[in-house]
Amino acid sequence: MxxxxxxxxxxxxxxxxxxxxxxxxxxxxxxRTKEFKPGHEVLLYDSKLRLFSGKLQSRWRGPYVVHKSNWNVTYELLASNGSTFTVNGHRLKPYFKAELDHDVEVVNFIDP
CATH class of the missing domain: 1.20.5 (Single alpha-helices involved in coiled-coils or other helix-helix interfaces)
Structure with a gap:
């Protein structure tokens, strides 16, 4: 048994x-593997804990430009002020520029 x-x-x-x-x-x-090359624009995930951040506020910051990619999964990013910093590639996603339609009509509302 x-x-x-x-x-x-x-x-x-x-x-x-x-x-x-x-x-x-x-x-x-x-x-899917994410691979970024120098010159690509990326968004950086902001993982800092904030007690009263807006619920609908996006945690993706950027866009930043990839300055250098290292042999492992780390990337060196170039900020808009010219400084560089290193981040883990798992915190990045590609940035796609939105194409704006130039035939948009603007409507101004006037209080009566």
Missing amino acids: LTELDEWRNEAYESSRIYKERAKKFHDLSI
């Missing part, structure tokens, strides 16, 4: 291992 329990436990362990391998393989397929 104890040997049957050991066999069931071993089978459960093996099926759990197979399931975890398949789940990891599926998860790894959905991961």
